Amino acid sequence: MLGRILEWVDERTGIKEIHKTQMVDYKVPKNLTFPYVFGILALTTFALQIISGIILIMYYKPIIAHAFDSANYTIMREVDFGWLFRNIHAAGANFFLAIVYLHMFTGIYYNAYKKPRELVWIIGWVIYFVLLTTALTGYLLPWGQLSYWGTVVTTEIPASLADAPILKGFFGAIGETISYWMKGGYKLEDLALGRFFGLHVLFLPLVLLALVGIHLFLVRAAGISNPDGYEIDKKAEPEKVVPFHPYMTLKEGAYAMWYLAIFFFFVFFYMGHFLPADNFEPADPLKTPPHIAPEWYLLGFYEVFRSIPSKFWGFIAFNLILVLLLLLPFLDFSPVKSARRRPLFFIAFVIFLISSMALTVLGSMAPTPANAKLGMFFTFLVFLFFLSLPVISFLEWGWHKAKGGQV
Ligand code: HEM
Structure with a gap:
């Protein structure tokens, strides 16, 4: 019964051909990870x-x-x-x-x-x-x-x-x-x-x-x-x-x-x-x-905002992080891809990941002077990640070319 309905729909839409070209003929890499x-x-x-x-x-x-x-x-x-x-x-x-x-x-x-x-x-x-x-x-x-x-x-x-x-x-x-x-x-x-x-x-x-x-x-x-x-x-x-x-x-x-x-x-x-x-x-x-804090997914940005002593610069800083995130493809300009074969990028990535998580945790804590200092430190590391990308790109691309590596 289902087969006959499918035939009927296929005669009118060509759905089987669409399925073949879009789902079966479309190929994806074998080695995709979790x-x-x-x-x-x-x-x-x-x-x-x-x-x-x-x-x-x-x-x-x-x-x-x-x-x-x-x-x-x-x-x-x-x-x-x-x-x-x-x-x-x-x-x-x-x-x-x-x-x-x-x-x-x-x-x-x-x-x-x-x-x-x-x-x-x-x-x-x-x-x-x-x-x-x-x-x-x-x-x-x-x-x-x-x-x-x-x-x-x-x-x-x-x-x-x-x-x-x-x-x-x-x-x-x-x-x-x-x-x-x-x-x-x-x-x-x-x-x-x-x-x-x-x-x-x-x-x-x-x-x-x-x-x-x-x-x-x-x-x-x-x-x-x-x-x-x-x-x-x-x-x-x-x-x-x-x-x-x-x-x-x-x-x-x-x-x-x-x-x-x-x-x-x-x-x-x-x-x-x-x-x-x-x-x-x-x-x-x-x-x-007594305790008002944004939801966890905004805490990182919130911590950047409140750890910087000037509210104005705090505002600019967290918005700048968003802009830098958007510009990632242009900051990291070398054609060599994947942290698996980019040792410097791998280190920068780990620092970025840890800093983002640390800022999120700090954002949920009381705003003590010690926490604010830590917040500023991790904010600095986040900026360092983005701003070091052009340098990392330049160095790694150079090494890669010297080794005659494939892009
Ligand atoms: C509603 C939210 C989103 C949905 C439903 C979605 C869905 C998808 C799907 C199904 C893929 C292909 C499979 C995969 O590689 O995982 C993909 C790939 C991708 N997405 Fe998203 N996505 C979303 C949000 C985002 C966001 C927020 C970003 C980055 C800011 C993003 C960046 C990418 C990139 C770069 C790829 C290519 C991955 C690759 O080729 O390896 N996506 N997305």
Whole structure:
């Protein structure tokens, strides 16, 4: 029966030919390592977020008078399985960012941002930026104490521009305008909630869908990189590649199942971290909670911001890190790829990885003078990583050419 339906569809669409050319004739390197799976896991999590999000919008009410109750009472207690979809969405946001970070570090380790994949990286960077904005706008919606105060802190960050060493008034006005524009007023009220809701449930997901589509198209166009750092000539070296289907589909499908098993373990048994108790208290603009820190995926940037004594330079520093991340394909210009055969780059990568993790941990700790010094030290190392890349590239390329190595 299924076969006959497929024949019927194929006669009208040529789907079998599309499957053959896009899945079977499309070849990928044989030697892809485990971290190459994070792209598919990001895609899996994205699907979970869209599905659970659609269910949540059906019951959530984006006005202050009802937001908290609709999220915490209607969805969690009245709607059948509403708790399940909220848990999936809240845990999913954290898993999504964790997977995307792992995916980015994999790309950096194997230098997957280099020619011919610069555009894959650039669109990936835009995805990361939009993803952070999506997380930020979604965080306010349950209108709990953490949602409210976390958003107050984030929307006040542009105001640090008023600390500029020169033209204070000019920068101050820009910062205030950005902050005002984000909130739709001087305070977080219904206008802000409506604005965040519209962005979170419609605009940003549509942008993300389009960007992920372009990202995948670009991955296809450039071909997946290789952990050894060599570009495989698929026609001349057929022994080094395998058909995407069934080899990759089965392998990545199996990993996706394991991933879902771990994900749902958290959804069913360990939601304390993803839906913290403090957020089950309605937002009170008159009562500041004792500990307000951004979510873990922003802590690294937050630590860079607060460890630098001038708020203005702190603001510039964390934005500069984002810009340097975008410029990675151009800073690391040598055609030699993969940390596996780049000893200096390998050391720089390890320092960058450790510094990023250290900044994240420090961002969650109390802002003591000792922590601020450590924060500054690791911020310095992060900048050193980016700024040493042109030098490392130059040296390693020179050695490589001297040895007559293949690019
Ligand atoms: C919604 C988020 C994302 C999804 C669903 C996604 C999906 C994918 C998939 C399926 C692949 C091919 C398989 C693989 O190499 O893992 C891939 C490759 C790639 N992605 Fe992403 N990605 C996302 C975000 C990002 C971000 C934030 C960056 C970097 C800033 C990025 C950079 C790359 C690069 C450089 C490659 C090429 C890897 C290679 O050829 O080795 N991606 N992505």
